[in-house]
Amino acid sequence: xxxxxxxxxxxxxxxxxxxxxxxxxxxxxxxxxxxxxxxxxxxxxxxxxxxxxxxxxxxxxxxxxxxxxxxxxxxxxxxxxxxxxxxxxxxxxxxxxxxxxxxxxxxxxxxxxxxxxxxxxxxxxxxxxxxxxxxxxxxxxxxxxxxxxxxxxxxxxxxxxxxxxxxxxxxxxxxxxxxxxxxxxxxxxxxxxxxxxxxxxxxxxxxxxxxxxxxxxxxxxxxxxxxxxxxxxxxxxxxxxxxxxxxxxxxxxxxxxxxxxxxxxxxxxxxxxxxxxxxxxxxxxxxxxxxxxxxxxxxxxxxxxxxxxxxxxxxxxxxxxxxxxxxxxxxxxxxxxxxxxxxxxxx
Numbered sequence: 001x002x003x004x005x006x007x008x009x010x011x012x013x014x015x016x017x018x019x020x021x022x023x024x025x026x027x028x029x030x031x032x033x034x035x036x037x038x039x040x041x042x043x044x045x046x047x048x049x050x051x052x053x054x055x056x057x058x059x060x061x062x063x064x065x066x067x068x069x070x071x072x073x074x075x076x077x078x079x080x081x082x083x084x085x086x087x088x089x090x091x092x093x094x095x096x097x098x099x100x101x102x103x104x105x106x107x108x109x110x111x112x113x114x115x116x117x118x119x120x121x122x123x124x125x126x127x128x129x130x131x132x133x134x135x136x137x138x139x140x141x142x143x144x145x146x147x148x149x150x151x152x153x154x155x156x157x158x159x160x161x162x163x164x165x166x167x168x169x170x171x172x173x174x175x176x177x178x179x180x181x182x183x184x185x186x187x188x189x190x191x192x193x194x195x196x197x198x199x200x201x202x203x204x205x206x207x208x209x210x211x212x213x214x215x216x217x218x219x220x221x222x223x224x225x226x227x228x229x230x231x232x233x234x235x236x237x238x239x240x241x242x243x244x245x246x247x248x249x250x251x252x253x254x255x256x257x258x259x260x261x262x263x264x265x266x267x268x269x270x271x272x273x274x275x276x277x278x279x280x281x282x283x284x285x286x287x288x289x290x291x292x293x294x295x296x297x298x299x300x301x302x303x304x305x306x307x308x309x310x311x312x313x314x315x316x317x318x319x320x321x322x323x324x325x326x327x328x329x330x331x332x333x334x335x336x337x338x339x340x341x342x343x344x345x346x347x
Contacts, residue, residue: 080286086338100276125280133288245289253281292332300324311343318345
């Protein structure tokens with residue numbers, strides 16, 4: 001009886017141990033599966049995030065490709081979009097142009113001279129602002145893509161430091177040699193002088209060589225291959241340039257007037273003319289920072305056929321042009337007409 005009970009206890013303990021081991025194995029497998037599930041869920045979340053980023057980037061690129069360089073798609077929230085600039089352009093001719101024309105006539109200019117002067121001011125404003133806007137855009141692109149801003153690293157300072165170290169080392173060596181020579185009188189005085197002269201020449205040679213290397217022009221510099229600006233970043237830069245252009249208008253106006261007064265001192269005495277000049281520069285500057293920039297058609301030579309698609313008559317019509325008065329505004333070069341120009345016609 002006791003043997004039977006003992007045997008049963010042993011079997012029971014064995015089954016309990018087996019059951020415990022099975023439970024531990026099941027728990028271990030469950031933990032492993034939970035870990036795998038968490039890892040899989042994180043991978044899926046990461047993949048989903050990357051997918052969303054890729055879709056957003058594709059959407060930005062598609063939007064940038066659709067709008068950048070396409071003047072036919074206008075931002076209606078932009079107060080300086082092409083259609084608004086065309087309205088200001090017409091107002092400039094109707095208001096400030098007329099006031100300045102009367103001022104010039106009062107100062108003794110005849111009709112053709114006054115019209116020619118006003119047209120020349122607008123033309124100079126247009127080319128000045130478009131050139132400035134182009135340089136401004138190039139500088140913005142270079143600032144983003146080139147951390148060195150077109151300059152090579154200058155190692156001349158390192159050469160100078162190296163020379164100073166070599167000079168200090170030579171001076172220490174020379175002092176040691178002089179101390180050593182005082183204990184050896186076998187050297188003749190002439191040999192001693194020659195020795196010091198050679199050392200001085202050597203120092204001078206090292207000095208000249210070091211500074212010649214530092215001052216050599218870097219004529220064989222290798223050009224860096226800069227990365228292309230992604231189109232979505234280019235669109236952002238264009239938007240920044242348009243936003244900043246409004247705040248920079250006064251700076252551009254002052255620089256243009258400064259240069260104009262230098263070439264034509266009579267401008268300083270034009271009270272209404274200065275206001276006309278400022279309006280011309282402001283308008284041309286906002287035209288130049290558009291993408292693509294708006295265009296003015298100044299080509300209207302006397303004697304050419306009167307193009308009614310681009311110009312309207314000043315005081316007289318006709319089949320031919322007598323003289324141009326006001327240029328036409330185009331949406332872009334060779335683009336559609338935003339505002340017609342004005343020209344005097346003749347038979």
